[in-house]
Amino acid sequence: MSSQVKNEQTGKIQFEDVIDRVMTHVRARKWDETNTGRGLAISIALEASELLEYYQWNEENFGSKDDLASEVADILIYLIQFADKNKIDILPEVLKKLEKTAKKYPLEIFDIEDEAERDRAWLEAKRKYKKDTTL
Numbered sequence: 001m002s003s004q005v006k007n008e009q010t011g012k013i014q015f016e017d018v019i020d021r022v023m024t025h026v027r028a029r030k031w032d033e034t035n036t037g038r039g040l041a042i043s044i045a046l047e048a049s050e051l052l053e054y055y056q057w058n059e060e061n062f063g064s065k066d067d068l069a070s071e072v073a074d075i076l077i078y079l080i081q082f083a084d085k086n087k088i089d090i091l092p093e094v095l096k097k098l099e100k101t102a103k104k105y106p107l108e109i110f111d112i113e114d115e116a117e118r119d120r121a122w123l124e125a126k127r128k129y130k131k132d133t134t135l
Helices: 015-028 037-053 065-085 090-104 115-128
Strands: none
Touching: 015 065, 015 090, 037 065, 065 090
């Protein structure tokens, strides 16, 4: 199997196929049996921190596109494992989150020409939004 998982009709890589490839890789090594939710959450944060290192002292990154892509891939691989371990269907959850964010930050805020007014409206929307903090 090639490193490219492409749909034969569209020629595009399908996210579901990537998830399957990641989990096949993980299960073949029995990491799904040993990796805990806590360990995977820590790994996501550690890999995200490695990505941040490329920006540590500069506004622009000092790594190559390949360096950044490798870190992004690490984050996504651990995230896929975390979602699997916790029985989270990633794509519907992303769409639900986008709906929430659209309500929190209505488009008209971003049509405001005056930058200071736009920032004020954005902050007001952020303050008004009731975040679910139920544990």
